[in-house]
Amino acid sequence: MGMTDLTIKTGRLVLRPFEKADLDEVLSYYSLPDVQRYLDWKARDRTEAKSAFEAMRKQTRLSRPGDSLTLAVVRKADGKVVGHVSLRYMDATAAQAEIRFAVGPAFRRKGYGSEAVGAVISHGFAEHKFHRVFARTAGGNEASAQLLKGLGMRLEAHYREHALFQGEWDEELHFAILDREWQRGAKVSEISRHKVA
Amino acid sequence: MSQVPLPITTLFAPDYPIMTDRLRLRPFSRGDVDAVYSYRSRPDVSEFLFDQPMSHEECAEAVRIRAGQLAFSGEGDKILLAVERQDDGRLIGEVSLIWRSVADRQAELGYILHPDAHGHGYATEAAAALLAFGFDVVGLHRVYARCDAKNLASAKVMQRLGMREEAHFREHAQFKGRWDEEFVYAILESEWRQSR
Numbered sequence: 582m583g584m585t586d587l588t589i590k591t592g593r594l595v596l597r598p599f600e601k602a603d604l605d606e607v608l609s610y611y612s613l614p615d616v617q618r619y620l621d622w623k624a625r626d627r628t629e630a631k632s633a634f635e636a637m638r639k640q641t642r643l644s645r646p647g648d649s650l651t652l653a654v655v656r657k658a659d660g661k662v663v664g665h666v667s668l669r670y671m672d673a674t675a676a677q678a679e680i681r682f683a684v685g686p687a688f689r690r691k692g693y694g695s696e697a698v699g700a701v702i703s704h705g706f707a708e709h710k711f712h713r714v715f716a717r718t719a720g721g722n723e724a725s726a727q728l729l730k731g732l733g734m735r736l737e738a739h740y741r742e743h744a745l746f747q748g749e750w751d752e753e754l755h756f757a758i759l760d761r762e763w764q765r766g767a768k769v770s771e772i773s774r775h776k777v778a
Numbered sequence: 779m780s781q782v783p784l785p786i787t788t789l790f791a792p793d794y795p796i797m798t799d800r801l802r803l804r805p806f807s808r809g810d811v812d813a814v815y816s817y818r819s820r821p822d823v824s825e826f827l828f829d830q831p832m833s834h835e836e837c838a839e840a841v842r843i844r845a846g847q848l849a850f851s852g853e854g855d856k857i858l859l860a861v862e863r864q865d866d867g868r869l870i871g872e873v874s875l876i877w878r879s880v881a882d883r884q885a886e887l888g889y890i891l892h893p894d895a896h897g898h899g900y901a902t903e904a905a906a907a908l909l910a911f912g913f914d915v916v917g918l919h920r921v922y923a924r925c926d927a928k929n930l931a932s933a934k935v936m937q938r939l940g941m942r943e944e945a946h947f948r949e950h951a952q953f954k955g956r957w958d959e960e961f962v963y964a965i966l967e968s969e970w971r972q973s974r
Binding site: 712741 | 948
């Protein structure tokens with residue numbers, strides 16, 4: 582078939598599509614409430630988390646608006662799945678994409694999220710010629726906000742009480758960066774592809 | 779003015795006409811086409827709107843649709859009112875409120891004024907009356923408004939209404955063949971009550 586799947590390597594991480602064997606590691610963080618906020622599939626229990634995982638495994642292409650590319654974030658040192666990053670193609674005429682990410686609690690505060698998200702943003706600008714990449718976070722998620730700011734993304738929106746989320750008034754931040762604002766090359770050491778059967 | 783007939787599905791509607799210090803807000807009617815054409819045909823008015831300058835025929839069609847936009851029956855409904863100056867009875871523009879979310883009690887505010895009538899605070903006065911309707915009658919929690927980042931006059935109106943800048947989107951979309959830059963302003967019910 583000649584299908585190629587994307588692999589992105591950074592200093593400490595390998596980003597690649599999910600594999601069947603990743604399931605248990607994903608289940609360990611996927612259902613956590615703070616992870617759930619901006620994911621496509623709700624996962625209140627193991628069965629739901631499992632079908633979410635199966636759907637994410639199929640997100641390997643960004644051909645048209647609505648497509649998502651989801652990559653497992655794997656630590657080189659021990660092969661552990663520390664989380665995942667997802668890039669969604671939102672709009673063709675304006676070349677817009679949304680980036681989302683999750684890092685398992687055991688792997689936080691080590692800069693893995695920033696390293697992985699930065700690599701995927703670089704990939705989006707270089708390979709898919711996006712004009713703008715944006716990210717949303719809940720107002721109270723200080724760690725995510727710091728991560729995005731650290732990558733040079735600008736705070737573009739701070740919505741207050743714009744919607745109810747699980748019975749409470751929600752606060753939402755939007756961060757964005759334009760192609761020309763992104764410091765190319767600095768964040769990815771290596772981009773490679775490998776054949777899959 | 780005779781009683782305005784409302785759709786039987788109406789949940790919320792203002793008492794028409796809405797009288798403010800200097801203005802009268804009322805539903806559109808057939809005789810308003812020329813007045814609407816006088817500002818919606820102008821390129822300087824349409825520059826920051828999603829619409830292009832409108833022909834007389836398009837204005838007639840718009841007025842026909844607007845005549846029915848006078849009450850909220852459900853999500854997505856729009857109340858779009860003619861803004862008339864009391865002293866000379868001239869129709870100087872339009873003001874609107876769209877019920878964006880019933881469950882989250884959110885609405886979007888909009889206003890367009892004839893350039894001749896700019897600079898007198900009419901947009902602020904008319905919009906404030908619709909805000910009052912939204913918070914007092916509909917029981918909204920938050921009202922937002924958007925404008926092109928270059929439309930400073932519109933941003934000023936939002937500031938005068940006590941709205942906060944919540945978003946400044948840069949090049950997030952294509953708008954009439956160029957990159958769009960947009961402001962979003964918003965006000966919560968609690969903020970609106972404090973400002974009174």
